[in-house]
Amino acid sequence: MFSVGSYAVRVGAWEQGQQLELPAFADYWGDGPFIDGVTIRVVPEEQSMLSALQADEVQLGVMGNPAVIEQVSDPLVLERSTAMGYFPFFLNSSRPPLDVKEVRQAISCAIDRQELIDTALLGEGVPTGPFVEGIFKTEAFDGLPCDGPDKDMARQLLTDAGFPDGFPLETIIITGENDAGINIAQNLQAQLAEIGVDLDLQPLETNIYVDRWLEADFDSALSENGAGPDPHHTYAKYFTSTGNFQNVAGLTSPELDQLFADGQATTDPEARVPIYNEISQILLDESPWVWLYQGYRFQVRVPELEGFVPHPTGSIKSLRSVTLNAD
Secondary structure: OOOOOOOOEOOOOEEOOOEEEEEEOOOOOOOOOOOOEEEEEOOOOHHHHHHHHHOOOOOEEEEOOHHHHOOOOOOOEEEEEEOOOEEEEEEOOOOOOOOOHHHHHHHHHHOOHHHHHHHHOOOOOEEOOOOOOHHHOOOOOEOEOOOOOOHHHHHHHHHHOOOOOOEEEEEEEEEOOOOOHHHHHHHHHHHHHOOOEEEEEEEEEHHHHHHHHHOOOOOEEEOOEOOOOOHHHHHHHHHOOOOOOHHHHOOOOHHHHHHHHHHHHOOOHHHHHHHHHHHHHHHHHHOOEEEEEEOEEEEEEOOOEEOOOOOOOOOOHHHHHOEEOOO
C-alpha cells in the first residue's frame, strides 16, 4: 500500500489479528496528512462493524455482505465500487464424474447467475465470464454449449455423459472471508438439485479451507478469488503448465501455454483482446470452474469523513488525503 518514509503515515503499534496503528508522518513529502493517524481494526463480524459505525466508534468500514449493507441508513454514507475479484465454483476435474467435460458443462449451464445474484446477494453483483475488467471483460456463456442458463440442456449433457440421474458432490465453503458464501452455496444447492446434482455443503474455517484448496483436496469448492487489471497475472498461474497453482485448476494444454505467452508478449492492449477472448472461450468450453459473478466492495463512512475514494483493488491509499471534520 505504501513505502516507509514516502507515505503520509508511519507504521506504529501492531497487534496481530486485531489492529494496526498508523500515526501521521509529519515529514510527508506531499500535501497533508490532514488527520492525526489511522487505526485499522479487524472486526470479523460485519454486523458488529456496522454497529460501531452507528455508534461513531469508527469512521470507515469496508464490507462485503449485502445483507448488512441493506441496514445502512442516514447519516451514514454508503459507497459502492466494483470488486476486481470474481466468485467461481471450483470443480476438481481430476475426480469422477467431474473428469468428464460434459458433466462440468452441465453444471455450468444449469446455473442461473442472475437468480443467484438476486437471491443470495440481494442483487449486488453482475454475471461474468473468466475476465472481469475493462476491455478484457468476457461473458458468462461465451464458449459453453448453452447460450444462457438452460436446465434442459444440462440434463441432456448429463444423460449423454452417462449420469441421467445425477450424482452427489461434496462442496467445501470458506467461512469468515465472504459472509454471503453460505447463501451462495445454498442457492447453488437448490439450482443444481433440479438436474440431480446433490451438493453436500461443508463449511470450513479459512485455514482449513485454504489448505485443502491448495492441495486440490476437494470435489468442488466455493470462495472468492482475486484478480488484477492484467488478465495474464490473473490466470497464467492457474492455466499454464508452469503455473504455481495449476494443480488446483487442473487444466493446461500447449494451446493455452502459447496463448498466454502471446498475450504476455503483446504490448498493444487492443491487440491482446482477441487473445484473451480465445483463452476465455477455451476455459468456458472446458469448464474447470464455473464463473459466477463479479461483486462489489462497500465502504460505509460517517459523513464527517471526506476525501476517501474507493478503489477496485480495495486499496485505501486515499486515506492520505482525507479530512475528518469535527463540526
